[in-house]
Every structure is written in C-alpha cells, then in structure tokens.
Amino acid sequence: MKAIMKENSTCNSPALLVEGMSLIWADWLQERDLGRLVQHPLLQALTRNEASLDTLKTLLIQHSHYSQHFTRYLCALMGQLDNANDVLALMENLREEMGVNAGSSTTHAEIFQRTLRVLDLVPAVHAVLPQTQDMIDTMMAHCKSPDALTGLAAMCLGAEAIVPLIYRPILHALQYFGYGEDATEFFSLHIEEDEDHALTMLTIMNQLTQEQPMRRDLAANVGRELIERRIAMFDAIWLQSQTEPSPIPELRAETHFSSADFWRVSNRLQVHLPARLNHSQVMKSSRGGDQRFSSQRKHKVHIVDLPSHTISLTIGRLDEAEATRLHRHNYETVIYVLQGQGYSLIGDRHVPWHAGDAIYVPVWAEHKHVNTGGGECVYLACENAPLLQNLGGIALREEMEATLA
Structure with missing residues (x-):
C-alpha cells in the first residue's frame, strides 16, 4: 500500500512537507500547519533536551486524557462507514489497539499504562486542561458525524499521520532522562506502525473524494482544525511549565544528569518512594x-x-x-x-x-x-x-x- 501511495503523490510537491513527513500528504496537509506543529516550543524543548522532566510528565498526563478515548473515536468512525471493506480495513487498527493480533495479547493502552507507571504518573488525579478537553470533544464530534469523510480526516490527518512528528520528541526525551524500553515501547511502536494506519484511512478518503475532488478541501480543513486543537493543548502545557515555580533541586532517582548538573550534588541522602513497589505474579503476567x-x-x-x-x-x-x-x-x-x-x-x-x-x-x-x-x-x-x-x-x-x- 505504501508503494501505491507514493506513486500517486503529486510530482511537483517538495520531497518532504516537513522533516519526517512524506510528500504523499501534500494534497491534504499544509506545510505551514505542520511547521507550526513541529516548531512548537514544547516539542522543540523536548528535542533539544531543554524541557524539564515535570514538563514531559505534564504532556504525558494530558496525552493520556486524550488517548484513553482512542478506541471510542475509532468505533464511532467505523459506525459511519457504508462500505463493509472499509470497516474491515479499519478493524485492523482496532485489533492492534485491543491487542488481539496474532502473537500479541497486550493492548496499546496497557503498554501506555506501563509508561505511566514507570514515571509514577496517575493521570486520574490531574485535571484535564480545557484545551485538552476541547481536542477530545472536537475529535469525537467529527468521528460521530454522518459524513464519514470528516471523521476519517480527523483521525487520519489530525492524529495518525502526524504521530511521528509528535512521538519522536517524546521518545527522545524519555531516552534522554534515562528511561528504558518499558517506558519507551509505546512511542517507538506507534512511530513504526501508525503510518500504515494513516495510509489505510487515506485510501478510503481518496475513494470518497474521487468523484468529488472539492470535498478534499473539507477533509483538509478538518485536519487543520485538529492540528490547531493539538497546538492549543501544547500551548497550555508549555505556558504552565513556564509559569510554575521551579522546585528546589533534588537528587531524584529518575532524573538524567549531565556535567552541567554537578551543582545538584546533594549533601544528604533523600528517600524517593515510587508509587509501585511490587510486581504481582511475575510469571503469570503478560507484558x-x-x-x-x-x-x-x-x-x-x-x-x-x-x-x-x-x-x-x-x-x-x-x-x-x-x-x-x-x-x-x-x-x-x-x-x-x-x-x-x-x-x-x-x-x-x-x-x-x-x-x-x-x-x-x-x-x-x-x-x-x-x-x-x-x-x-x-x-x-x-x-x-x-x-x-x-x-x-x-x-x-x-x-x-x-x-x-
């Protein structure tokens, strides 16, 4: 499917819309919109090792509030599709999310929950930012729309297609702070897999607009709207990280230190008790x-x-x-x-x-x-x-x- 998509891409488009984004999206996403996303101060700070661990945790908490509804978004969208083959095509995405593919019994939600556990995060005790709730409501409204094209555009252009642009900085930051595969697997997995999901949705979108090319503008506008909602959420997270007072530096076990942190050496031992101190039934659990x-x-x-x-x-x-x-x-x-x-x-x-x-x-x-x-x-x-x-x-x-x- 990837090869077909690349052959159908516009010949006079640039080699890349933005770094890490194939030109197959040139007819659907605007370079300026993607540029605003990847150049956002929050993602740039994560990439340049300039974001604090607390900022990364805030982002993961808000992302958890949004992503916990992912299967609901997908099921709502599938309910609007008339073509059974299209439903089956999206079912593959749902199967991966639910962990029922051959050789796997672990859901993507469980893998993400492991990331949260490793970082000692409990999203339920943190409020949903208004901007995050706005993104949740916007995504759900489009996925429930009787016009399946709008739901496809929201999920494809506003989520699946741009996953690498968002998850790569997060993955980089987790690795920078010294976290291993238990914390990073969710993000590396989706960077590898979500392009296929996006291309599946793009195929259906091409079919729905084949006889009505003007409807591509509708889809592009929906994608732009979801990108705007995500940027607004990033704005709120970044603003919060800039306005909250910095905590007194502590020698914390989960922090990654460099030469520049030599001044942080403590003069006393400090106890850090993680939220989770046991792993129940190790040989019976499946991870x-x-x-x-x-x-x-x-x-x-x-x-x-x-x-x-x-x-x-x-x-x-x-x-x-x-x-x-x-x-x-x-x-x-x-x-x-x-x-x-x-x-x-x-x-x-x-x-x-x-x-x-x-x-x-x-x-x-x-x-x-x-x-x-x-x-x-x-x-x-x-x-x-x-x-x-x-x-x-x-x-x-x-x-x-x-x-x-």
Missing part, C-alpha cells in the same frame, strides 16, 4: 517486553517490572533439553537456580549446576545455559544492565553466531 525478549532469545523469559535504576531481575525458563543461545554482554550476571539441573558454558569453562546453586557470569564472557534435567529449569538472573543504561546507554548485549559444543 510486551517479555514477549519480545523471549522471542529474540528463543526461550521463555519473564522481566521483573520494578522501578530499580541499577539492577534488573529476570526469571528464565528452559524446557527439557532446551538451551539458551550463545551470547555475551558487558554487564555482570548472578544466576540462582530455582528448579532443575544442567550446565553453563562460560568462556572455555563447563559449569554444572543444580537447584539451589548460584552461578556468576563475568563481563563480556561468552556463555549459554543448557537444561539436562527431566523437566523444566527455572532460574533467577540478577544483572546491573540498568546501571549501564542510565550511565549513558552503554549496556551492550550480543548474540553470537557460533555455538559451542
């Missing part, structure tokens, strides 16, 4: 990071989701006669075997183990673990990867192509 990590490592792994910044804890599982892939990493590992027996190949050493044993894996040593028992092997792995990630993203892991006998 996007677990599934992705297990798929990449070719064996079952459960990641303990707690707000620790220097150590990580995972639960590894090997079926009978199963082995991990040969790999190495620049962080230390201590493994405690809960169940089963087997051996590990660590460098040129053969290390046998049974339930109750502990194993040490040195930095950058090639290693793999093999289950030789008659049932499943279960072990705990404690690593200092988060410490290296928070020191500047210097944690490395490499899967080895060769295997040891």
Whole structure:
C-alpha cells in the first residue's frame, strides 16, 4: 500500500512537507500547519533536551486524557462507514489497539499504562486542561458525524499521520532522562506502525473524494482544525511549565544528569518512594517486553517490572533439553537456580549446576545455559544492565553466531 501511495503523490510537491513527513500528504496537509506543529516550543524543548522532566510528565498526563478515548473515536468512525471493506480495513487498527493480533495479547493502552507507571504518573488525579478537553470533544464530534469523510480526516490527518512528528520528541526525551524500553515501547511502536494506519484511512478518503475532488478541501480543513486543537493543548502545557515555580533541586532517582548538573550534588541522602513497589505474579503476567525478549532469545523469559535504576531481575525458563543461545554482554550476571539441573558454558569453562546453586557470569564472557534435567529449569538472573543504561546507554548485549559444543 505504501508503494501505491507514493506513486500517486503529486510530482511537483517538495520531497518532504516537513522533516519526517512524506510528500504523499501534500494534497491534504499544509506545510505551514505542520511547521507550526513541529516548531512548537514544547516539542522543540523536548528535542533539544531543554524541557524539564515535570514538563514531559505534564504532556504525558494530558496525552493520556486524550488517548484513553482512542478506541471510542475509532468505533464511532467505523459506525459511519457504508462500505463493509472499509470497516474491515479499519478493524485492523482496532485489533492492534485491543491487542488481539496474532502473537500479541497486550493492548496499546496497557503498554501506555506501563509508561505511566514507570514515571509514577496517575493521570486520574490531574485535571484535564480545557484545551485538552476541547481536542477530545472536537475529535469525537467529527468521528460521530454522518459524513464519514470528516471523521476519517480527523483521525487520519489530525492524529495518525502526524504521530511521528509528535512521538519522536517524546521518545527522545524519555531516552534522554534515562528511561528504558518499558517506558519507551509505546512511542517507538506507534512511530513504526501508525503510518500504515494513516495510509489505510487515506485510501478510503481518496475513494470518497474521487468523484468529488472539492470535498478534499473539507477533509483538509478538518485536519487543520485538529492540528490547531493539538497546538492549543501544547500551548497550555508549555505556558504552565513556564509559569510554575521551579522546585528546589533534588537528587531524584529518575532524573538524567549531565556535567552541567554537578551543582545538584546533594549533601544528604533523600528517600524517593515510587508509587509501585511490587510486581504481582511475575510469571503469570503478560507484558510486551517479555514477549519480545523471549522471542529474540528463543526461550521463555519473564522481566521483573520494578522501578530499580541499577539492577534488573529476570526469571528464565528452559524446557527439557532446551538451551539458551550463545551470547555475551558487558554487564555482570548472578544466576540462582530455582528448579532443575544442567550446565553453563562460560568462556572455555563447563559449569554444572543444580537447584539451589548460584552461578556468576563475568563481563563480556561468552556463555549459554543448557537444561539436562527431566523437566523444566527455572532460574533467577540478577544483572546491573540498568546501571549501564542510565550511565549513558552503554549496556551492550550480543548474540553470537557460533555455538559451542
């Protein structure tokens, strides 16, 4: 579908409307409108590492208030479509949002909620800004319109198509402040996927306007209106960040520091108690990071989701006669075997183990673990990867192509 869209784009359009925005949108979105969006002081501050962590959190809270209605927007829009094939096309978007695609049982809402948990954010205790509510009401009104073109334009031009322009600065800021995949997965996932959703909607919009080209102006105006509503929300967030008094600098565990912050070194220890101090039923919970990590490592792994910044804890599982892939990493590992027996190949050493044993894996040593028992092997792995990630993203892991006998 992407190739078709690019072939149908206007030949005399610029190579890009704005950085990161394909020219396939040239007939629907104006460069000046997109420019106002990407050049907004809030997004620019996030990109330039000039926004405070509190500003980023305020943006995420307001975005949560808006995005929690996303499936309602989509369902309202689908109810206005006359063509069953168009409904089925948008159903794919809904399936992804609801986490019912093949190989996935985690909804996008759950992934975003994990971002909020990692940042200790509870949107329900924060008021919806009037500008955010205006955007919510405008989007819903267009999606409920009997004229399906207006709902498509609102969702496509005012949301899905511009996701990369909004989410890239947020993703950059989260990484700058030292947050890992648990906090960033939602944004990286949507940057990768939402273009396809936008192109699906664009195909339907082209069909609806094929015999009435003048209706493209209607769609373009709706898209512009939603962009204006979003800019107004950004204005309110940015104004709030500029007018609120700055808190007394504290050495907070979730803050990313640089050389310029040397003056922040505290003269006393300060306790920071996150809102969440337990991860209930680790092996029974299903999380996007677990599934992705297990798929990449070719064996079952459960990641303990707690707000620790220097150590990580995972639960590894090997079926009978199963082995991990040969790999190495620049962080230390201590493994405690809960169940089963087997051996590990660590460098040129053969290390046998049974339930109750502990194993040490040195930095950058090639290693793999093999289950030789008659049932499943279960072990705990404690690593200092988060410490290296928070020191500047210097944690490395490499899967080895060769295997040891």
